[in-house]
Amino acid sequence: MLKFRIERAPSPVWMRPLLPLLAVLITFVVTSVFILLANANPLTAYYYYLTSPFTNRVSMIEILVKATPLILTGASVTIAFASGYWNIGAEGQLYAGALAAAWIGTVVGGWHPVLAILAMLLGGFLAGMVWASIPALLKVKLAVDEVVTTLLLNSVIVFIISALLNGPWRDPVSGWPQSPTIADSAVFPKLIPRSRLHLGFVVAVVMVLLIWFILSKTPLGLRMRASGLGQEAARFMGVNIQRTMLIAALLSGGIAGLAGVGEVAGIHFHLIDALSNGLGYTGIIAATLGGLNPFGAGVAAIFLGLLDTGAQSVSRSLGVPIFLGNVVQSTLLLVTLGVFMLQNYRIRRV
Amino acid sequence: MFAVEMRGIVKRFGDLVANDHINFELKQGEVHALLGENGAGKTTLMRILYGLYHADEGSIFVNGQQVSITSPKDAIALGIGMVSQHFTLVPPLTVAENVVLGYNPGIRLNPQQIQRRVAEAAERFGIEVKSDALVRHLSVGERQRVEILKALYRNARVLIMDEPTAVLVPQEVDILFETLLRLQREGLSVVFISHKLNEVMTICDRITVLRNGKNVGTVFKQDVSQSKLAQMMVGRETFGVTRQGERIQGEPVLRIENVSAVDNKGLPALKSVSLEVASGEILGIAGVSGNGQSELTHVLSGTMKPTSGKILVDGQDITGADPATITCAGVGRIPEDRHGGVVGELTVAENMTLETLDEYTQNGMLDRKRMLEYTNTLIEEFQIKARPTDRARTLSGGNMQKLILARTLARQPKVVLAAQPTRGLDVGATEYVRKKLLEQRERGAAVLLISEDLDEIMALSDRIAVIYEGKIVGILDAHEATPEKLGLLMTGAREVVSHA
Ligand SMILES: Nc1ncnc2c1ncn2[C@@H]1O[C@H](COP(=O)(O)OP(=O)(O)OP(=O)(O)O)[C@@H](O)[C@H]1O
Ligand SMILES: [Mg+2]
Numbered sequence: 072m073l074k075f076r077i078e079r080a081p082s083p084v085w086m087r088p089l090l091p092l093l094a095v096l097i098t099f100v101v102t103s104v105f106i107l108l109a110n111a112n113p114l115t116a117y118y119y120y121l122t123s124p125f126t127n128r129v130s131m132i133e134i135l136v137k138a139t140p141l142i143l144t145g146a147s148v149t150i151a152f153a154s155g156y157w158n159i160g161a162e163g164q165l166y167a168g169a170l171a172a173a174w175i176g177t178v179v180g181g182w183h184p185v186l187a188i189l190a191m192l193l194g195g196f197l198a199g200m201v202w203a204s205i206p207a208l209l210k211v212k213l214a215v216d217e218v219v220t221t222l223l224l225n226s227v228i229v230f231i232i233s234a235l236l237n238g239p240w241r242d243p244v245s246g247w248p249q250s251p252t253i254a255d256s257a258v259f260p261k262l263i264p265r266s267r268l269h270l271g272f273v274v275a276v277v278m279v280l281l282i283w284f285i286l287s288k289t290p291l292g293l294r295m296r297a298s299g300l301g302q303e304a305a306r307f308m309g310v311n312i313q314r315t316m317l318i319a320a321l322l323s324g325g326i327a328g329l330a331g332v333g334e335v336a337g338i339h340f341h342l343i344d345a346l347s348n349g350l351g352y353t354g355i356i357a358a359t360l361g362g363l364n365p366f367g368a369g370v371a372a373i374f375l376g377l378l379d380t381g382a383q384s385v386s387r388s389l390g391v392p393i394f395l396g397n398v399v400q401s402t403l404l405l406v407t408l409g410v411f412m413l414q415n416y417r418i419r420r421v
Numbered sequence: 422m423f424a425v426e427m428r429g430i431v432k433r434f435g436d437l438v439a440n441d442h443i444n445f446e447l448k449q450g451e452v453h454a455l456l457g458e459n460g461a462g463k464t465t466l467m468r469i470l471y472g473l474y475h476a477d478e479g480s481i482f483v484n485g486q487q488v489s490i491t492s493p494k495d496a497i498a499l500g501i502g503m504v505s506q507h508f509t510l511v512p513p514l515t516v517a518e519n520v521v522l523g524y525n526p527g528i529r530l531n532p533q534q535i536q537r538r539v540a541e542a543a544e545r546f547g548i549e550v551k552s553d554a555l556v557r558h559l560s561v562g563e564r565q566r567v568e569i570l571k572a573l574y575r576n577a578r579v580l581i582m583d584e585p586t587a588v589l590v591p592q593e594v595d596i597l598f599e600t601l602l603r604l605q606r607e608g609l610s611v612v613f614i615s616h617k618l619n620e621v622m623t624i625c626d627r628i629t630v631l632r633n634g635k636n637v638g639t640v641f642k643q644d645v646s647q648s649k650l651a652q653m654m655v656g657r658e659t660f661g662v663t664r665q666g667e668r669i670q671g672e673p674v675l676r677i678e679n680v681s682a683v684d685n686k687g688l689p690a691l692k693s694v695s696l697e698v699a700s701g702e703i704l705g706i707a708g709v710s711g712n713g714q715s716e717l718t719h720v721l722s723g724t725m726k727p728t729s730g731k732i733l734v735d736g737q738d739i740t741g742a743d744p745a746t747i748t749c750a751g752v753g754r755i756p757e758d759r760h761g762g763v764v765g766e767l768t769v770a771e772n773m774t775l776e777t778l779d780e781y782t783q784n785g786m787l788d789r790k791r792m793l794e795y796t797n798t799l800i801e802e803f804q805i806k807a808r809p810t811d812r813a814r815t816l817s818g819g820n821m822q823k824l825i826l827a828r829t830l831a832r833q834p835k836v837v838l839a840a841q842p843t844r845g846l847d848v849g850a851t852e853y854v855r856k857k858l859l860e861q862r863e864r865g866a867a868v869l870l871i872s873e874d875l876d877e878i879m880a881l882s883d884r885i886a887v888i889y890e891g892k893i894v895g896i897l898d899a900h901e902a903t904p905e906k907l908g909l910l911m912t913g914a915r916e917v918v919s920h921a
Contacts, residue, residue, distance in 0.1 A: 288786050290778040297775055301764035308775045309745030
């Protein structure tokens with residue numbers, strides 16, 4: 072009888088780029104059952120899944136549009152996790168940034184667009200920071216576990232926003248629970264005409280470069296990595312863990328806040344309570360898939376953007392239920408995580 | 422026929438050859454010592470035998486049969502067990518649960534049944550542990566016994582012990598040796614890794630010496646002496662290092678006044694400790710482990726706050742200060758657990774400079790070039806076997822200790838705080854570390870040496886303070902201190918008023 076066993080051995084370097092493909096393949100096999108149940112041909116569905124985002128200019132650009140907030144939340148989570156601060160609150164910090172942007176966007180009416188947009192970015196960054204500072208201060212002053220507090224605060228801000236949108240801020244024109252539309256001067260310019268790709272993408276790329284620079288080129292970054300990789304030893308070597316974590320937490324919150332600004336100023340032009348729907352959590356996946364490397368997280372975010380785009384067109388063109396796209400996407404996430412974990416193992420015959 | 426035979430084993434890590442065509446033979450029923458300097462490749466060889474690493478070349482025979490060992494599971498199936506220095510027990514579980522963990526036929530655990538079975542096994546192998554005790558309540562020595570029982574329970578006929586005595590107090594070492602000798606009589610073969618030559622001469626039948634990844638010889642105990650072994654290991658003769666010359670009467674630099682502290686369970690661990698260390702002297706702190714040495718080290722290192730008392734360095738109050746402030750005040754610290762002194766995932770250069778990063782910063786950016794240059798200088802000066810860009814965790818114990826030593830001593834600290842500085846180090850490295858500490862004394866530093874190794878304390882110290890249950894129970898001048906006197910104090914026999 073043939074016997075196999077799994078042993079620990081990192082996969083060769085040439086295999087790494089193939090891993091996402093492997094994950095896609097496994098996912099398709101697993102999910103074909105559901106697609107058959109929905110009376111569609113799995114092969115056609117997958118053909119659409121993979122190719123449709125690339126068949127036209129609009130959806131190709133749409134990949135980057137979808138990736139923009141994920142690059143930011145991925146970067147946000149990366150800098151926090153790399154410093155040993157387990158920020159699960161990018162979702163809430165994104166909403167804080169969005170809230171600030173939605174408000175600033177309504178008061179900068181007569182301003183020069185450059186000033187208005189700078190005010191939006193700055194305000195969103197600060198709002199994310201402020202929201203992140205609550206659990207961060209609890210952590211460094213009172214040693215309250217940040218995983219719990221950051222997570223809880225996500226729901227809190229969604230409730231606050233809901234209350235605002237259904238109360239004082241309800242749009243008087245439409246009557247919908249959404250904030251008034253932001254001024255024209257506050258709207259992010261488009262990077263490509265007749266597309267949704269906006270300035271936020273540039274901001275995202277700049278943030279990736281920024282945290283890469285901080286983490287690998289500055290003393291602060293080295294201290295951050297030291298406290299993330301070995302907190303006790305770092306403390307012994309005189310790293311001020313509290314301060315380092317606080318800075319990481321605030322930066323992380325600020326960057327997540329920028330993701331919220333982008334969604335308001337580049338996509339929706341007002342605040343709605345379903346603005347994010349999990350972008351902050353998906354950022355955790357991007358950061359993890361990217362191996363807590365800023366560029367890795369960026370690439371992972373674009374990959375996730377591709378999935379998102381593909382999922383939408385599959386349900387649109389095949390008439391299968393919309394949630395089938397989500398099933399495929401979530402399965403793919405799980406499989407990808409699994410494949411990335413398993414890349415450190417090899418199967419051998421004994 | 423050998424219980425285990427390893428032939429032509431080669432293991433490379435990048436361009437470093439950790440095992441270079443090693444042949445190793447373990448006879449049935451012998452205790453076989455594996456000796457060698459830090460980084461000689463002992464752990465690597467045994468990890469290959471236990472399936473944790475995979476050899477690049479070579480073959481392994483168990484009871485004459487060629488085998489392929491790709492995981493610890495294979496090794497266990499072949500009757501090979503390993504007790505590593507870092508235990509793999511689950512603290513909240515009981516001894517019995519830990520022993521059967523991962524080795525229970527079927528899915529259901531029947532607590533009474535496994536407890537009885539484990540208790541029987543403990544009885545049969547003559548290993549003294551309570552099978553229903555929670556592992557987190559056990560001492561280090563007891564945990565080690567659980568590890569041994571765990572291996573025997575899996576029918577190990579070959580037991581690998583990697584530096585088992587490094588963490589034990591003398592009484593526990595005696596118990597371990599009794600156990601091993603009894604198991605040996607029942608046919609168990611043991612590979613025993615240690616840096617302590619007297620232990621090796623006590624318990625082993627044959628000795629294999631590795632140097633730079635090569636086997637430089639396997640000898641019978643009766644054919645060698647300790648100094649011959651030391652020579653085989655380091656390739657030259659070694660001489661013990663001892664303090665020379667009388668102490669120059671310097672000014673007190675480190676003053677500890679009535680310092681008390683509690684341990685991590687909140688129990689009093691230091692009770693009003695007062696000590697003074699003068700420039701140019703080594704003050705040794707002797708004591709059986711667990712009598713407050715750890716807490717004293719932590720309090721002085723800035724990793725634990727005292728509950729009362731005062732600590733002064735050159736008049737500067739550093740009581741309860743953080744590590745950075747203490748370093749700035751001129752205290753060089755060698756931690757008792759070297760893994761707590763370096764971040765394993767960072768590089769050697771990063772670990773070397775993290776304490777003083779501001780000196781390697783230019784325009785807000787790290788000056789990597791200068792970090793590497795500085796590290797290279799220290800690597801050369803302190804003969805560290807590593808490259809600046811290696812991750813610190815890949816260094817052998819001795820080289821990691823040298824890294825910490827280099828980092829600390831290169832800054833010429835006024836006070837040197839050395840806690841267990843030679844724990845787990847080979848004879849050559851031990852000699853080296855002791856020489857460095859004496860150099861610090863010559864230079865005029867105030868050295869506080871905390872060690873459980875009485876020989877080390879006696880060889881280096883100008884004065885010896887004995888700590889017992891968190892109190893300093895006596896301070897003796899080096900020439901009035903004898904092992905007997907110290908031994909009495911260390912066991913709390915009587916209190917001696919200081920007249921040193
Ligand atoms: N995982 C690894 N990656 C890279 N190098 C390694 C790794 N493990 C060990 N080495 C290197 O291999 C050499 C042998 O290491 P090993 O741990 O076997 O030494 P040792 O004889 O057990 O030393 P010690 O007495 O200090 O425990 C060392 O130079 C070490 O730095
Ligand atoms: Mg070793």
